[in-house]
Amino acid sequence: MRIAVDAMGGDAGPRAAVQGSAVAVQAWPGLEVDLFGPRSLLEIELESLPRHLAAAGSHLAVHHAADVIRQDQRPSDALRRGERSSMAQMLGHLAGKHAVAGVSSGNTGALMALARRELGMVADIPRPAISTAIPVRGEGLCYLLDLGANVDVGAERLVDFARMGDVMARHVDGLEAPRVALLNVGSEGTKGSASVREADAWLRELPGLRYCGFVEGDGIFAGAADVVVCDGFVGNAVLKASEGLARMLIERVQTTFEAHWSSRLVGLLARPALRRLKGELDPVRYNGASLLGLAGIVIKSHGGADATGFSYAVLRAAREVSQDLPSRLAQELGARPRRQARPGRTALNKSKGE
Amino acid sequence: MRIAVDAMGGDAGPRAAVQGSAVAVQAWPGLEVDLFGPRSLLEIELESLPRHLAAAGSHLAVHHAADVIRQDQRPSDALRRGERSSMAQMLGHLAGKHAVAGVSSGNTGALMALARRELGMVADIPRPAISTAIPVRGEGLCYLLDLGANVDVGAERLVDFARMGDVMARHVDGLEAPRVALLNVGSEGTKGSASVREADAWLRELPGLRYCGFVEGDGIFAGAADVVVCDGFVGNAVLKASEGLARMLIERVQTTFEAHWSSRLVGLLARPALRRLKGELDPVRYNGASLLGLAGIVIKSHGGADATGFSYAVLRAAREVSQDLPSRLAQELGARPRRQARPGRTALNKSKGE
Numbered sequence: 001m002r003i004a005v006d007a008m009g010g011d012a013g014p015r016a017a018v019q020g021s022a023v024a025v026q027a028w029p030g031l032e033v034d035l036f037g038p039r040s041l042l043e044i045e046l047e048s049l050p051r052h053l054a055a056a057g058s059h060l061a062v063h064h065a066a067d068v069i070r071q072d073q074r075p076s077d078a079l080r081r082g083e084r085s086s087m088a089q090m091l092g093h094l095a096g097k098h099a100v101a102g103v104s105s106g107n108t109g110a111l112m113a114l115a116r117r118e119l120g121m122v123a124d125i126p127r128p129a130i131s132t133a134i135p136v137r138g139e140g141l142c143y144l145l146d147l148g149a150n151v152d153v154g155a156e157r158l159v160d161f162a163r164m165g166d167v168m169a170r171h172v173d174g175l176e177a178p179r180v181a182l183l184n185v186g187s188e189g190t191k192g193s194a195s196v197r198e199a200d201a202w203l204r205e206l207p208g209l210r211y212c213g214f215v216e217g218d219g220i221f222a223g224a225a226d227v228v229v230c231d232g233f234v235g236n237a238v239l240k241a242s243e244g245l246a247r248m249l250i251e252r253v254q255t256t257f258e259a260h261w262s263s264r265l266v267g268l269l270a271r272p273a274l275r276r277l278k279g280e281l282d283p284v285r286y287n288g289a290s291l292l293g294l295a296g297i298v299i300k301s302h303g304g305a306d307a308t309g310f311s312y313a314v315l316r317a318a319r320e321v322s323q324d325l326p327s328r329l330a331q332e333l334g335a336r337p338r339r340q341a342r343p344g345r346t347a348l349n350k351s352k353g354e
Numbered sequence: 355m356r357i358a359v360d361a362m363g364g365d366a367g368p369r370a371a372v373q374g375s376a377v378a379v380q381a382w383p384g385l386e387v388d389l390f391g392p393r394s395l396l397e398i399e400l401e402s403l404p405r406h407l408a409a410a411g412s413h414l415a416v417h418h419a420a421d422v423i424r425q426d427q428r429p430s431d432a433l434r435r436g437e438r439s440s441m442a443q444m445l446g447h448l449a450g451k452h453a454v455a456g457v458s459s460g461n462t463g464a465l466m467a468l469a470r471r472e473l474g475m476v477a478d479i480p481r482p483a484i485s486t487a488i489p490v491r492g493e494g495l496c497y498l499l500d501l502g503a504n505v506d507v508g509a510e511r512l513v514d515f516a517r518m519g520d521v522m523a524r525h526v527d528g529l530e531a532p533r534v535a536l537l538n539v540g541s542e543g544t545k546g547s548a549s550v551r552e553a554d555a556w557l558r559e560l561p562g563l564r565y566c567g568f569v570e571g572d573g574i575f576a577g578a579a580d581v582v583v584c585d586g587f588v589g590n591a592v593l594k595a596s597e598g599l600a601r602m603l604i605e606r607v608q609t610t611f612e613a614h615w616s617s618r619l620v621g622l623l624a625r626p627a628l629r630r631l632k633g634e635l636d637p638v639r640y641n642g643a644s645l646l647g648l649a650g651i652v653i654k655s656h657g658g659a660d661a662t663g664f665s666y667a668v669l670r671a672a673r674e675v676s677q678d679l680p681s682r683l684a685q686e687l688g689a690r691p692r693r694q695a696r697p698g699r700t701a702l703n704k705s706k707g708e
Contacts, residue, residue, distance in 0.1 A: 072542060074544060109545075136602070137602050137605070148539045148540075151539060151546060151547045152547045152548065183591055185502045185505060185586065185587055185590040185591070186502075188426060190428060191463075192505060192587065193505045193506045193587055194506065196587075216590070216591075216594045217590065217591040217592065217593065217594025217595035217596070217597070217598060218594040218595065218597050218598030218601075219594075219598070220595055220598060221595065221598035221599045221601070221602045222598055222601075222602075230591070232539065233539055233546065233547055233550075233588060234587060234588050234591050236539040236570070236571065237537055237539070237570075237571040237584070237588050237591065237592050238571065238591050238592055238595045239571065240570045240571025240572040240573075241571035241572065241574055241575065241592045241595065241596055242571070242595055242596065242599050243571070243572050244571060244572030244573070244574060244575035244576055245575045245596050245599055245600065246599065246603065247572075247575070247576075248490070248491050248575045248576075249600065249603050251491070253607060256630060276610060
């Protein structure tokens with residue numbers, strides 16, 4: 001299995017991507033990684049791989065790309081002038097079937113736009129949706145989508161998100177019948193925006209989907225569903241606020257113990273438990289967001305991810321490859337009812353003059 | 355100062371409201387509370403006040419109201435048939451100037467609709483916005499609004515929220531120039547929904563407001579602003595997800611220590627620190643959401659609040675009374691530029707055919 005990596009998207013240069021790729025190669029037998037970026041920079045990183053990763057170096061190949069897409073570059077500009085960038089070269093490699101998945105921690109909007117152009121979409125999904133798994137109560141995970149790729153969306157896109165999340169949870173995570181829910185401001189059908197209520201009516205009539213209605217924000221972390229669907233604006237706000245809150249709470253846990261535990265003995269005893277706790281809450285463990293709906297596998301890593309974090313994104317890509325996610329999406333979403341014959345046409349639609 | 359309390363909105367009957375009112379009376383010299391609900395139920399609670407609250411009983415007066423607004427009752431139904439309910443009676447008492455503020459932990463939609471009818475609005479705000487303070491990094495607080503009262507709102511309402519949040523933070527919290535921000539999916543002006551970008555252009559030109567542009571979700575808890583403004587759907591999702599996440603993380607902190615600390619000595623030593631931590635993170639401390647824009651003070655308490663939580667909501671009301679918040683809002687928002695002459699008219703408006 002060969003995965004293409006844009007090594008230049010990280011906030012702190014290519015080191016996290018190169019070392020993270022090496023970590024992933026060690027963890028996934030048979031994995032090869034093609035790294036994209038300025039040759040000289042990447043070769044320096046390869047030569048200075050830490051000793052415990054050095055053996056993985058022979059499974060990492062450098063592909064020269066002179067340019068880099070900047071974080072503040074507009075997608076339209078990336079499309080027009082990004083051809084020689086590590087991101088576009090990486091995606092071109094993927095489109096040319098030289099690799100089976102791609103990973104980047106660069107500019108999300110540019111990644112979406114370039115990936116869509118290079119790889120195309122499945123079924124009639126217009127744009128990729130971004131989804132990531134977040135830790136919820138117990139040992140569970142919940143896929144949240146969309147996370148910012150699509151704002152101001154209508155009911156039809158929410159239904160697409162629900163179906164894509166369902167396919168992913170079934171095939172990549174092996175859940176037999178994932179519980180799919182719509183995020184709303186109340187659990188009653190009379191609440192929420194027009195598009196959410198319309199999507200609710202539609203999803204209720206969709207065969208083969210274990211749709212369980214509305215959840216409110218607290219339901220996400222309570223583990224009320226395996227897939228929670230919302231507009232990209234809402235999902236992005238919820239995800240980023242959650243990251244910010246988790247960071248703040250971990251800090252407070254540490255401060256509490258440092259401030260009040262005068263005994264050095266207790267401080268020493270507490271340290272391993274605190275470390276474990278921090279590890280458990282660490283968002284890095286869940287690094288790697290899927291760009292769903294592409295006719296190919298592309299994973300977005302967090303720009304601030306370290307080598308360990310980046311390796312999770314590469315391994316996420318490997319898992320999606322092993323389950324052939326795009327084919328599953330194409331197959332299951334291609335078979336969906338046509339727009340004209342969609343179920344769930346209710347008074348809500350009619351009131352809009354349809 | 356006399357505050358009217360709907361004692362019947364709590365999830366577990368009137369006890370939290372009655373005891374919470376007694377706690378508030380003890381904390382705020384000169385405070386009197388008028389309790390609304392079925393006389394017999396409230397009298398039982400008053401007679402069984404715990405010993406340390408018994409002295410406050412003489413400052414609590416029972417006002418009989420036979421009915422209760424149900425949590426699942428529609429606002430329209432509450433307006434039509436809720437006249438004899440504890441909520442409507444409490445608001446009528448307030449409208450008749452028999453009290454200076456009202457508190458309820460009942461059905462939010464019904465409370466908004468009834469309060470709007472009974473009290474009216476200030477300036478030309480069409481509907482109340484809901485706002486609450488959330489704890490952020492350091493010792494700070496951040497007002498988030500709207501929290502669900504208004505979904506699918508346009509730029510003009512977002513600007514109203516910004517101005518109301520600014521007035522509240524200045525007068526109730528004594529901040530000289532609160533930093534006001536718009537929640538968005540990116541910090542660049544090219545990102546986000548049309549209404550958010552339009553509101554941004556407008557706020558940039560608004561005199562007297564310390565507007566600091568867009569923040570993303572993580573900026574809320576990082577303390578990037580004192581007032582963060584968003585659509586009610588987004589605010590509600592962010593707030594409830596944060597409550598859910600905080601609950602999950604506190605559980606994990608406890609589990610981590612219980613699971614790994616075999617030494618009873620350490621367990622005993624850890625207990626006070628854990629208790630303090632839980633207290634610090636306890637959302638109850640910040641209970642009490644303001645219904646902003648009403649020509650009167652109404653505070654919504656969390657339905658699940660205990661007596662301590664409810665007392666915070668009553669004390670929040672007392673603080674807003676002491677600063678005469680509705681007059682400040684009427685004065686400052688009444689002086690705003692008229693709609694026709696609003697600044698920030700950009701290409702975004704024109705593209706909508708205005």
